[in-house]
Amino acid sequence: MQTPGARITKKDFTLVIQVEGEADRTVPLDEVSDVVLAGPVSLTTPAVHELLRRDVSVTWMSSGFWYLGSTGREGPKSAVNRTAQYTFAADDARRLAFARELVAAKIRNGRTMLRRNWRGETGERGPVLDRLALLADRTARAETRDGLLGLEGEAAALYFRALPKLFAEPVATMPAFAFERRNRRPPADPVNACLSLAYALLTRTFASATSAVGLDPWKGVYHVERPGRPALALDLIEPFRPLLADSAVLMALNNGELGSDDFVFAAGGCNLTPRSRRTLVAAYERRLDQETTHPAFGYQISMRRLIQVQARLFARFCAGEIPRYPHYVPR
Template sequence: MKKSYYLFNPGRLSRKDNTLQFTPVDEQGKEGPCRYIPVETVSDLYVFGNLDANSAMYNFLGKNGISAHFFDYYEHYTGSFFAKDYLLAGKMQVEQTRHYTLRNKRMVLAQKFVEGAAFNMLKNLRYYNNREKDLAQIISQIEGYATQISATSEVAELMGIEGNIRQTYYAAFDTIVSGFTMVNRSKRPPLNEVNVLISFGNMMCYSVCMDMIYHTQLNPTISFLHEPGTRRYSLALDLAEIFKPVLVDRTIFRVLNKKEIQPNDFMTDINGCVLKESGKKVFVKAFEERLKETIKHRTLSKSVSYKHLVKLECYKLSKHILNIEEYKPFKIWW
């Protein structure tokens, strides 16, 4: 089975026969022992350190359908390499564009994304509220905001409600998490440990959504809740709204409450707070375990992984756009 590989150290990636060869290089330019990765086992690469690779290497990755996602020193997602879009279809492109340009069709999908996100956030809060964390007031506030979703007529109005829901939801983190405080949501740069993990986890979730979209006929640049940009795969942002509470937030609660990540896994400087390599490895391991975890799917009547749930969401969205079946956002049912 193919899987994701994470390259934390700077180094050089090259081809050796039908194998990927990664040679770590330290700050003094000294090479470490090579690591060999059979290409048939790789689904994608997550690159956190400086990577030296030539065009022949990327041609090799492209021919084998391997994508690479890049992050900078501050855990910001900076871009991805994808192989040629081999599944894009003209009919899907036309219909997806139509669902964006017709306001009533766009609003239906945009509302569904916020509805799914709000439901999954509330599910997290109720879980901890039932475990002696007093979150009743926050839950009530979000429930009130959620009732306004269906009444919106403009995306900007809907985004305002989504922002209120998420701001209220984040206010619960200081009650849920032990040993760390979040205070307020801060980005670019995140100012404390909890904000660092949220930003890092959100980028990981965004990358997973991009990768799953790539394996469908959907065009990743045409979105419905987030405004399509000139240089980003904005449809992944739409899908990530639904899955961040399930994949990212629950991972954060685990690694902090179980003390898998400690204060010394972070570093604070004038540019904000940064997750050290030790912390990244712990978080990535927990995030991967979450993606591989399986649940019994009610419709398919079989066990599927969380990662596969993201791909199923893409298929559901595709059916809606092609007028085959109405889209219903993923909502935690357990």
């Protein structure tokens, strides 16, 4: 929910969504798995209590969809997983080994995204894919975090320069959706505004999943820890950025769900209108519901459930129960 001034209350076995000027909407509590509130939206105390009893996570975000924190779904009533996580994070050799595989997975998934969805000249695709494959391979020889950052940065520049090649013709020829490079804080154009919102949603999803298994979303391995920054969630989303966030953005743009009138420019930046935010959130939720094959177990699973399983596997990896964390790298 993101409508300013909206109020969510509890009545019997439902949540009631109240928005000024609109009829009340009800949602059965049995159908609620997560609640996400962005901006000045209120949740009554009885509603909070019932969601806590049902172990339903409530995620609090700013109006710009920056993750602020979560209520509920505290995970195991034990510090075992967090203790193992802190021990792992203190081991520089294990951290570097994990970071190498993390960055390699991100680069390879970006390459897969380009390979699967390329709409530009075929001759332009090969050199980009070859360079990304080379950069992914080079991560195994990186000796420091700074070295990995350099490889990741070069791969990101290549990937985002090629991103317009994935746009459908109506989008590619529309001046409003011209895209040259990734920028943020604030995003300067509609495509960057969409990417920023999608990455914020993905961060929220992983922060909730890691908290649910007893991990600390603020204690990172690859990302530097800063106040208010869910560093572990930012770590684990890296391989999923192209496959979930970028994919949702492309889905909304190429399907014509977002148009040039769905964005506002103010204070030197670009943002989505409330309606277009709901549209992109819906596209992201649809992407989470799509099924894939789990990298370790081989069975079909929704992307939403995959993220929850990955959080559990990361906890087991930190504890030394499995030798490697199985990154999601589809072909």
